[in-house]
Amino acid sequence: MEKVVLAYSGGLDTSVAIKWLNQKYNMKVITLTVDLGQKINLDEVKERAEKLGVEKAYVWDLKEEFVEEFILPALKANALYEGTYPLSTALSRPLIAKYLVKVAKENNAKYVAHGCTGKGNDQVRFDIAVKSLAPDLEVIAPVREWNFTREEEIEYAIENNIPVPVTRENPYSIDENLWGRSIEGGILEDPWLEPPEDIFLWTKIKPNLPPRYMEISFEEGVPVGLDGEVMSPIKIIETINRVAGEYGIGRVDHIENRLVGIKTREIYEVPAALVLIKAHSAIESLVHHRELSHFKRIIEEKYSQIIYYGLWFDPLREALQSFIEKTQERVTGKVRVKFDYGNFSIVGKYSPYSLYDYDLATYDKKSTFSNELAVGFIKIFGLPSYLYAKKSDKNNFC
C-alpha cells in the first residue's frame, strides 16, 4: 500500500479526507498538524486522527519558525497584497508544505495531500510549494476531487464513523494563525452587507478604555522590544494582537483578486500585522533616502504579489528578499503608537540613523540650506519641461 501525508486541521473536511484517501486511493494515511498560533490543542487533534485509523499522526508547534522564517521576512517588506491584506494565510502555506515534504521523505511516501478546494489560492500555494521542494512528490487534493455537497459529505462522515460537529453549523470558512484571522463565506458573500459583529474574535472592542500609547523597538527591521522591555517577536505579536484588538483595531474588509481569477470578499482581523507594518515603515521613512524609499515600494508590491501567488520558494522571491534584507541594515530605532477606538497612529519615531536633519528642514531659524543653489538646481532639473514648452510655440517654426 502506498502512503500519503495529509495536512490535517482536525476539521470535518480533512477528517473525511482520511477515510476517502483510504477508500478511493487505497492508501495508508499519515497526518501532519502544525500549530502556527491558531489556538489549537495538538494532543486532541492527534487523538482524533488516531481514532480515524491513521498510520501515524505528527503534530508540531512551528510558531517560532513561522515567525522567524516567514512573518519577519514579510514584515521587512511591509508585505500587503493589494495594499491591504498582510498575507497571514498565504505565508503559512509554504511552511506547512515544507513539513509535508519532510514527513513524506522520512516515511518514504510518494504522495502528499491537502484539504483545499478548487476555487481558492491555497491549493495553488500548496501544490507549487510541494513541487518546488520535491518535484518527485505527487499532490492529491480530495476536496477538489470529491464533489460532495455539504449534505453528502456529512452522510459520508456518518457512514464512516467520523465525528460530525454537533453544534449549529458555522457558515464561515476561517483560517487563523499568529499573523491574522481570515473569515469568508456565509452572509459575507454579499459585499453590500455589513459583516455581523459575531464573526469577530480578535477585535472586539472593550468599553471605557482610555487612549493608550505603546513604544515598539526595532533592530535591523525586526521588532525586539515593547515599552522598553526586550521581548521575542512572537511575544510582541501576541501582545499587540491582544492590546490593539481591545481597541477594535485591525479589521479589514477586502474585495480581493484571487489568483484563479475570482473576486472574493474576505474579512481579516490583523491587529499586530497592521500596527507592526506601519511602525516598521515609519522607521524606514527616517532612514531610507528618497530613491531607496520609492524603489522599495515597487519591490514590496511585487514581493507581496508573489507570496499571494504561492511562489515563496521561487528564485524571484529569494532575489527580492536579498534586496529587502540589504535595505534593513539601518532600520533600527523606536516608534510610539497611540491606540484609540478603532484606530491607531504613529505619533513619534526615532532612529540613530535618521536622515531627518532639523537644521536643513526648519523654517524657524537661519538654515544652512542654500536657497541660491536651489535656483540653479531648478533651472537644470526643469530643463526638459522648459525645452518642451518652447517647442509648442508655433511662431518658432522655421
Ligand code: ARG
Ligand atoms: N483570501 C486569503 C488568501 O488567499 C485567505 C484564504 C483563506 N481564508 C479562509 N477564510 N479560509 O490568502
